[in-house]
Amino acid sequence: MKKHRKTIQYIVLAFVLLIGGYAVGNSLFASSPVLKAGDKPPAFKLADTAGNVHDSSEYRGKPVIINFWGTFCPPCRDEMPALQNVYDKWKDKGVQLIGINLSEDKLTAESFARQVGAEFPILLDRNRQTEKKFGLKQYPTTFFVRADGTIEEILIGGPLTEEQIEGHIEKIMNAK
Amino acid sequence: MFSNTKCECGHQNHVGTVLCESCGKPLTETGADDFAPLEMRYDGVARRSQKENPDLIDRVWNFFSSVKIAVWLIVLTLVAASVGTLYPQENVFRETLTYEELSQYYRENYGKAGEVYHALGLTHVYSSWWFVTLLVMIGTSLVICSLDRVLPLYRALSKQQIRKHLQFITRQQVVYAGPAPEDRDAWLERFGEQLKKRRYKVWRDGDALMAEKNRFSRWGPYINHIGLIIFLLAVLGRGVPAWNMDQYMYLDDGETEQIPGTNYYVKNEKFTVEFYKDSELPESLKGTLRPKLFNTEATLYECTESCDDPTKEPVLRAVETHNIQVNHPLSYHGLKLYQTDYSENQRLISVSPVIINKKTGEKYGPFYLPMRNPALTYDVGPYNLTLRDVFLDFGIDAQGRPMTKSRDPNAPAFVFRIKGPDLPETGETYIYFPNRVDKVRFSQDQLNKSVADKLDIRVDSMENVSFSNYTTTLNVRVDRAMPFVWVGASIFMIGVIMGLYWNHRRIWLRFDDGILSLGAHTNKNNYGLRTEVAAALNKAGLSVSEKSLDNRRKTD
Numbered sequence: 172m173k174k175h176r177k178t179i180q181y182i183v184l185a186f187v188l189l190i191g192g193y194a195v196g197n198s199l200f201a202s203s204p205v206l207k208a209g210d211k212p213p214a215f216k217l218a219d220t221a222g223n224v225h226d227s228s229e230y231r232g233k234p235v236i237i238n239f240w241g242t243f244c245p246p247c248r249d250e251m252p253a254l255q256n257v258y259d260k261w262k263d264k265g266v267q268l269i270g271i272n273l274s275e276d277k278l279t280a281e282s283f284a285r286q287v288g289a290e291f292p293i294l295l296d297r298n299r300q301t302e303k304k305f306g307l308k309q310y311p312t313t314f315f316v317r318a319d320g321t322i323e324e325i326l327i328g329g330p331l332t333e334e335q336i337e338g339h340i341e342k343i344m345n346a347k
Numbered sequence: 348m349f350s351n352t353k354c355e356c357g358h359q360n361h362v363g364t365v366l367c368e369s370c371g372k373p374l375t376e377t378g379a380d381d382f383a384p385l386e387m388r389y390d391g392v393a394r395r396s397q398k399e400n401p402d403l404i405d406r407v408w409n410f411f412s413s414v415k416i417a418v419w420l421i422v423l424t425l426v427a428a429s430v431g432t433l434y435p436q437e438n439v440f441r442e443t444l445t446y447e448e449l450s451q452y453y454r455e456n457y458g459k460a461g462e463v464y465h466a467l468g469l470t471h472v473y474s475s476w477w478f479v480t481l482l483v484m485i486g487t488s489l490v491i492c493s494l495d496r497v498l499p500l501y502r503a504l505s506k507q508q509i510r511k512h513l514q515f516i517t518r519q520q521v522v523y524a525g526p527a528p529e530d531r532d533a534w535l536e537r538f539g540e541q542l543k544k545r546r547y548k549v550w551r552d553g554d555a556l557m558a559e560k561n562r563f564s565r566w567g568p569y570i571n572h573i574g575l576i577i578f579l580l581a582v583l584g585r586g587v588p589a590w591n592m593d594q595y596m597y598l599d600d601g602e603t604e605q606i607p608g609t610n611y612y613v614k615n616e617k618f619t620v621e622f623y624k625d626s627e628l629p630e631s632l633k634g635t636l637r638p639k640l641f642n643t644e645a646t647l648y649e650c651t652e653s654c655d656d657p658t659k660e661p662v663l664r665a666v667e668t669h670n671i672q673v674n675h676p677l678s679y680h681g682l683k684l685y686q687t688d689y690s691e692n693q694r695l696i697s698v699s700p701v702i703i704n705k706k707t708g709e710k711y712g713p714f715y716l717p718m719r720n721p722a723l724t725y726d727v728g729p730y731n732l733t734l735r736d737v738f739l740d741f742g743i744d745a746q747g748r749p750m751t752k753s754r755d756p757n758a759p760a761f762v763f764r765i766k767g768p769d770l771p772e773t774g775e776t777y778i779y780f781p782n783r784v785d786k787v788r789f790s791q792d793q794l795n796k797s798v799a800d801k802l803d804i805r806v807d808s809m810e811n812v813s814f815s816n817y818t819t820t821l822n823v824r825v826d827r828a829m830p831f832v833w834v835g836a837s838i839f840m841i842g843v844i845m846g847l848y849w850n851h852r853r854i855w856l857r858f859d860d861g862i863l864s865l866g867a868h869t870n871k872n873n874y875g876l877r878t879e880v881a882a883a884l885n886k887a888g889l890s891v892s893e894k895s896l897d898n899r900r901k902t903d
Contacts, residue, residue, distance in 0.1 A: 176395065180408055183490055191483035194583040199476040205445045218657035243751045245744055275754060276720060282736045286748075297657060298605050306443055 205306050211320050212237065213304040217271065217294040220281045225269075225294055230316075233267045234343040236336070237314040239302060241273035242283045244310040250330035251287045257336045258291045266340055268292075273310060274299045315339040356512070361499075362399055366391025369508050371515030384898050385518045387868055392499040411484070411491040420488055424481045431472030434464050438471070441595045479583065486579045489572050497569045504562060510555035511855045511866070519855075519866030521877050522898045523884065523891060527863045534887060535856075541883040542854065556856040565870065567846025574839030581831035592825035595687065599755075600815030601696045602719075603648070603663075606823050610654060611682060612663055616644040618689060618819040641689055643671040643819045647679055671821065681827055688820035694718075694756045698781040699811040702727050703803045704768060713811055716781070718756040730767035730802075733774070737761055741780070741789060758785045769801050779804045781812075852876050863889075873897070 206212065214227045238254060240247035251270075258268040268291045272280040277295055284293050296302055305312070313326045313336075323343045326335070352360040358369035365375055365386060373385060385391070394412060398405055410416060434457055437449060444452070449470065453461035464470060472478050517524065528534040531554050539549040539556065547558040585591045596604060598615035605612050621640040625633050645668065652662035669677035669684075677684040701712035711728025718739065725732040738751040741760040749760070759781055766774040775798045780786040792799040806812055854867040865884075869876040881893040 177404075179494070180404055183487075183494070184404065184407065187483065187487045187490075190580070190583065191480075191487065194479050194483055194586055195476050197586045198474050198479045205443055216655065216657060222658050224657055241754065243740065243753050245750075248744060248750065273754065275751075276737055278723065278734060279737050279739075279751070295657070300605060300607055303607050308442070 206314075206322065206325060208322050208324055210322050212314055212316060212322060213301075215271075215294075215301045215304065217296060217301060220277060220284065220293050220295065225292070230267050230269070231320060232318055233265060234318050234340070235314075235316040236266065236268045236340070236343075237316065238268065238270045239273060239296075239305070239307055239310060239312045240270055241275055241310055242279055243275075244273075246329035247311040248283070248287070250311060251284075251289045253331060253333045253336060255287075255289050255291060257333050257340065261337075261340055262291075264344070266344065269294055271296050271301060273302055315343050317343045361393040361397065363393030363397035364391065365393075366515065367512065368392055368503060370510070370512040371508070372512035373514060373518070382518065384520045385515065387519075389496055389500050390503040392503045395495040395499055408491060411488045412495045414492060417485070417488040417492055420481060420485045424478075424485060427472055427478055427481065430469055431478075434461055434470065436470055436473065438474075438593070474586070479586070482579055482583060486576055486583075489576055489579075493569050493572045497566070500565065504565065507557065507559075509550050509552035509557040509855075510857060511557075513857065513859060513864060516855050516857060516864045516866035518898070519868050520873055520898050521867040521869075521880055521896045523863070523865040523880070523889075523896055525863055525889065525891075527858045527861045528888065531858060538856075538883060538887040541886045545879055545883065547852070547854070554858045556854075558854040559852070561849040561851050564845055564849035565851045567842045567844070567849075569842070570845060571839050571842025574835045574837070574842055576835070577838060578832055578835030581828040581835055584828040584831065585826070590825070590827040592823060594823050596821045596823060597818050598643075598821065599692065599694055599696070599818050601813070602815075605650075605661075606682075609682070610650045611666075611679075612648040612650060612661070613677075613684060613821065613823075614646045614648065615819050615821075616646060616668075618643050618815075618817045620689060620817065640672065641686060641819075643686055643821065645669055645671050645677055645684060645821070647677060647682075647684070676824075681825055683824045683826075685822040685824065686819070687822040689817050690820070691816065692755070692757075692818045694815045695759055695781055696756075696813045696815055698806050698813075700779070700781065700804050700806045702730050703805065705800060705802055706769065710807075713807065716761065718759050721761070728767075730765055731774075733764040735762045735764050735776070741785060758782060758788075760785070760789070763804075765798070765802070767802075770798070777802075777804070781806065850875065852879070854880060867896075873899075 212227070216224060216226045218224050236254075238250075240251070242248065254268060254270070258266070262268070270284075270289065270291060270293045272293055272295050274296045280293060280295060284290075305314070309327050311329045311331075313329070313331060315323045315326070317323050324339055326339070352362060352364060352374070354360060354367035354370060354372055354374060356367060356370040356372065358367055360368050360374065366373055368391075371391070373391075397409075401409060434453065437444070450462060450465050453465040453470065457464065468475055516522070535551065535554065535556055539551070539558070542549050542558040545560070547560045549556065549558045551557075592608065594607060596606065596613065598604060598613070598618075600615055600617050603612050603614040619642050620638050621642075623637040623639045627639075628635070628637060646665050647667040647669075648663035649666045650661045651664045653659035654661050667677060667679045669675075671677050671684055671686045673686050676686075695718050697715060697717040699713035699715050701710050701714075703710050709728070711730060714725050714727045714732075716725075721734060721737065723734045725734075736749075738749055738760040740752040740755060740757040742750055742752040742758075744750040752758075761779045761781075763777045763779060764774040765777045766772070776795075777798050778791060778794050780789060780791050785791075850869045850872050852867065852869045854865065856863065856865045858864075865880070867876055867880050877893045877896045880896060881891050884891045
């Protein structure tokens with residue numbers, strides 16, 4: 172009888188710890204829906220303008236700059252040349268730059284990139300799904316991601332200057 | 348304090364027993380109140396967890412086993428829950444906002460108090476770790492309080508002794524004492540019959556009698572607790588991401604979009620809004636547009652192929668169509684789409700223009716040109732068109748380049764390379780504005796220069812234009828916990844009804860030295876019990892008034 176009771180106590184308390192722990196832990200460690208420095212960017216799988224599929228996992232282990240842009244956003248348009256120049260300078264040192272177009276037609280994105288001479292990989296978001304995953308609210312938004320996959324800085328707004336971009340590249344390159 | 352737990356009847360009681368588990372003799376008497384009515388809670392049995400040398404686990408258990416603690420937990424939860432209603436909670440915002448944005452919102456709308464309210468985290472009370480902790484503790488307390496009480500009570504009620512201690516009988520709240528009738532056996536038989544008529548079960552042990560009815564009503568509170576626990580688990584279950592979703596979608600007519608985080612796509616076939624007529628409106632509102640009904644004709648699709656391939660269009664299969672109206676959501680496998688809002692935005696969906704050779708007057712086409720994802724080449728009569736660029740919301744940027752001002756087709760412009768009669772081998776560039784106002788506003792003919800003299804692209808009739816007048820706002824929700832909330836609430840009600848509408852009544856009777864002693868107990872409605880006992884005694888030949896049975900008001 173006594174022994175039986177003890178077992179019930181253990182079972183009940185174990186359940187409490189399990190369910191309660193999960194519930195409390197969930198609310199305690201619930202990641203805020205807004206990304207911030209130190210977080211890992213969400214995964215994505217998108218096609219580039221040439222029709223090749225890119226998975227975010229292929230950039231793992233590399234410092235990455237993710238620039239969200241659209242042809243409807245003047246600062247996005249204005250910073251494209253700066254991004255391309257910086258990319259030319261740093262791509263051989265292992266920095267990856269990707270521009271994610273904000274769910275426009277492929278034609279629109281491609282034609283604009285060609286006009287401004289942007290040759291870095293342009294991925295095409297569809298239906299704003301990736302943009303939503305990243306919780307974007309303003310354009311452009313640029314994520315500087317360290318090689319370990321954590322966000323060093325999120326720059327909202329633009330246009331960015333080459334110095335600004337390079338300043339952050341140095342930070343993500345040195346964070347090894 | 349609980350050193351000697353053995354009753355004079357020889358029964359060994361558990362620590363904390365108030366009334367002997369066997370004969371009912373009061374065990375923890377101090378002497379002063381020896382004649383007052385007994386404390387009959389849980390039939391005087393000890394709570395399960397009462398032990399002499401509690402270890403850590405026992406202490407935790409005892410903490411949760413206390414009703415006092417339970418009451419405090421409930422009070423704290425109620426206070427926290429009501430504090431959360433002072434200002435709007437964060438989940439009312441459709442967008443996800445940063446801490447700073449929220450802080451600013453509360454400061455601007457509710458002043459310093461709002462800012463403090465936000466800083467204290469009271470803007471998300473119900474999902475805060477401490478509120479969830481309170482809920483978990485209440486749940487634990489419910490389980491442990493119930494277990495500790497229902498099991499001993501069940502044991503006590505299922506092996507009741509018929510012959511109770513005299514003190515147990517005389518100290519009930521409903522009592523009778525009087526001279527014993529001549530023929531005890533015959534009288535007991537008659538009295539028992541009377542009780543049976545009143546749906547009592549009657550047991551006899553020599554000249555002692557016990558009668559009982561509606562014992563099941565005692566389980567009401569515990570069944571109601573089971574309901575509450577299911578209810579609480581369901582509420583906690585809403586924290587599981589897959590169990591809960593709440594987001595908004597904005598769709599023009601004819602637009603299909605994926606519901607983020609799911610394999611479903613929703614299409615707004617057509618949104619319609621109906622306004623009140625002036626005759627239907629009160630004086631003060633006449634002349635204003637008051638929507639009477641808004642309706643989104645929606646189709647829900649499930650992706651069956653190429654769902655995860657960004658290079659291909661997903662293959663969709665329609666699974667449900669529904670006219671979504673306020674309070675009439677589209678519902679499919681737990682996914683619910685509610686009509687929340689709409690806005691007026693006149694936007695082209697597609698046009699089917701024709702090409703006119705201005706020299707000959709010949710007309711070719713029409714060809715289908717959707718605003719979103721148009722084809723890249725068109726063969727129309729002798730003409731060949733290649734789409735070079737699209738500007739959905741045409742404008743000019745600071746550098747004088749053409750651009751689109753937004754992603755919505757507010758002022759679409761298509762840039763074609765056209766080859767054909769009277770045109771150079773390499774083709775000519777031609778910019779086409781499907782909206783007539785845009786054509787004038789951006790001077791299409793001047794932009795196209797000499798080509799404008801050779802040909803014209805235009806829409807012949809309104810039949811060849813399809814446009815959207817409204818953008819509908821749909822709220823997409825998943826709340827898988829809801830059925831469990833209902834189950835919990837129903838079980839709760841069953842428990843409440845069991846406990847409230849029936850009373851557990853018991854009557855004990857014995858003879859001692861020519862004196863008949865009767866005691867009766869109920870967990871509620873003593874008045875009803877007295878009426879019943881008095882009626883049964885009267886019918887059995889003992890004249891008693893209902894009032895005289897009340898032990899609580901007796902003065903000696």
